[in-house]
Amino acid sequence: MHGRMFSRLLATASALAAAVTVGTATAAPTVQHLAIPAYFNPATAYWPQLTASSAVGIAIANPNSGPGSGFDQQYADAIQAASAAGxxxxxxxxxxxxxxxxxTTHNGETSVEAWTAQAEAEVSQWYSWYGSYGLSGIFFDDGLPDCGHVDLYKAVDKYVKDNYGGFTVDNPGGAAEECYSSAADVIVMFEGTYASYTGWTAPSWELSADPDKIWHLVYSTASQSDMENAMALSRQRNAGYVYVTPDGPDGNPWDSLPTGSYWTGETALIGA
Structure with missing residues (x-):
């Protein structure tokens, strides 16, 4: 990127950070990373795009709301290339x-035991098919945010770590209670639209947490200026991992990546 454009983005980030006030973050991230739900076919240009960017720290592979029905060489190649790139x-x-x-589970059951068994089986399937290609861990979606259920997530986290030494993320999609900080390596504390994000308040524990524990996902962020504001808000709110996208009005905000100046601007702000 040309020096003049990078200087402008640095100035924009500084100005936005100064303009947005949401409280004092005692452990504000000095370095952020993009963390992307990569819910798109590995045959598209999106996987090479995220693989090529040093701003990307995490990508979620998702063939079919899980590992899918069989090994997919295209996914294996995409995972291997991204992993090799860091x-x-x-x-x-x-x-x-x-x-x-x-x-209900795939077998039509609703019990905690059935869901736990299915989750552990899918973890094992992921590693069986893609562990040798560089799979790093597991993203547990549709999470619960309250301490009354945290032991369920601690148990599947332990399963991943004991059996595969893997990295884990829990996604309650909202402000989880502080007990979840010990249930996974990273917690998705916000998943929603830009309109919701501008009025959202982070819980007090998040503002003093290790930023590398916190991930925000912001979609339906139509303009580049809104993206820049969301990025500034994420820093104010102590998110070490963040992703902002204009996608979302189609009902699936995770089936593409931003392109053009939106993407280069977002990755440059991560570097800033």
Missing amino acids: RRVIGYVDTGYFGTTGR
Whole structure:
């Protein structure tokens, strides 16, 4: 990137950070990383795009709301290339809120035991198919945020670490209680639209946590200026991992990557 453009982005980031006030973060991230739900086909140009960017720290592979029905060489190649480039690739596993909302497993069961067994089986399948290609860990989606259920997530975290030594992420999609800081390596504390993000308040424990524990996902962020504001807000809110995208109005915000100046601007702000 040309020096003049990079200087402008640095100045923009500084100005936005000064303009946004959401509280004092005692452990504000000195370095952020993009962490991307890569819910797109590995045959598209998006996987090479994220693989090529040093701003990307995490990418979630997701063939079919989980590891899929069989080994896929295209996914294996994408995971291997991203891993070799220094990107941490983790596999998607749905926990289904452990059946507490009536969600059923693939076998039509709703019990905690059935959901736990399915999650552990999918973890093992991910590693069986893609462990040798550089898979780094597991993303547990549809999480619960309250301490009354945290032991369920500690158990699947332990399963990953005891059996595969892997990295874990929990996604309650909202402000989890502080007990979750010990349930996974990273917690998704926000997942929602830009309009929601501008009015959202981070819980006090997040502002003093290790930034590398915190991940924010912001979609339906239409303009580059809104993206820049969301990035500034993420730093104010102590998120060490963040991803902002204009995608979302189609109902699936994770099936593409930003392109052009939006993408180069976002990656430059991560570097700033």
